[in-house]
Amino acid sequence: MLKEVIATRYITPLREGGSLPGLIEGDDLGTYVLKFTGAGQGRKTLVAEVVCGELARRLGFRVPGLVTVDLDPVLGLGEPDQQVQELLKSSGGTNLGMDFLSGALGFDPLAFEVSAEEAGRIVWFDALVNNVDRSWRNPNLLRLRGQTWLIDHGATMIWHHNWPGAEASAARPYDAADHALARFAPDVRSAA
Ligand SMILES: Nc1ncnc2c1ncn2[C@@H]1O[C@H](COP(=O)(O)OP(=O)(O)OP(=O)(O)O)[C@@H](O)[C@H]1O
Ligand SMILES: [Mg+2]
Structure with a gap:
């Protein structure tokens, strides 16, 4: 089971990622990279993230902690980018989050x-x-x-x-x- 976090703030999009992941703050005050359920890559991509991320961790690799993030699309109302707005709108509910490695x-x-x-x-x-x-x-x-x-x-x-x-x-x-x-x-x- 992954820890469950509720998104409290949408901070900014991470422009480097093809799927346009976002940076969010959780109700535990943690900062997470959010991978959207509504992204074009599809849900199976997120399933692979969880299965292989956790497998890697058990094999002793360093992998950022994974969590589920409950997202209310209302959080993105202030986001000016149309593409990001669409992502947020189509990703209400459970998404995948990972600990943001600040300074990496x-x-x-x-x-x-x-x-x-x-x-x-x-x-x-x-x-x-x-x-x-x-x-x-x-x-x-x-x-x-x-x-x-x-x-x-x-x-x-x-x-x-x-x-x-x-x-x-x-x-x-x-x-x-x-x-x-x-x-x-x-x-x-x-x-x-
Ligand atoms: N846990 C993290 N901590 C800090 N930075 C991160 C973290 N996860 C991702 N990033 C940053 O965001 C970028 C995009 O992340 P990621 O590669 O997971 O997204 P993606 O959309 O699947 O990208 P792509 O398919 O283009 O490789 C990374 O290259 C890295 O710069
Ligand atoms: Mg990548």
Whole structure:
């Protein structure tokens, strides 16, 4: 079960994300990144976030805490952006929230060092859950106080969008050529 939070304030949209996630404040005074149920990517994306985010956490990776966020669309009435207004209107009720890591930087493979051991563990995990969204173009990794955090597991378990093809998909080797950590000589064998 995820902790349940009620949104008390819509702060601002996070422009970096393709799904236009928002920053909100909760009734517990926490700040959360909100992934909208009404976003075009669909609910299955949020299911994948929960399943693979929690799986990663249990495997010992750093993943921002996940919560459910109850949203009253009225909170966004002051938001001037039409697209954000629409998102809020179509996302009344339960949405997905994650602890906002204040001060975290987006991972840059040219600016940060990662050990072959850590790179191996992350690439191995991404292969396990078929993550197609951790490339050097869009690493979906954050760096905070010298530590790596895993975010955005929406594009994992691609097979759950097409169950008849799931078995064939599981048998296909994972292509890590474009992976954000490919240049760190990921030690996948030790990770396995
Ligand atoms: N927990 C967090 N703490 C701090 N910043 C975050 C957090 N989650 C996301 N962000 C910031 O918001 C951006 C978008 O988040 P995320 O990648 O999860 O959204 P998305 O819409 O699925 O994006 P895309 O599909 O474009 O990768 C991240 O690249 C990061 O800059
Ligand atoms: Mg992302």
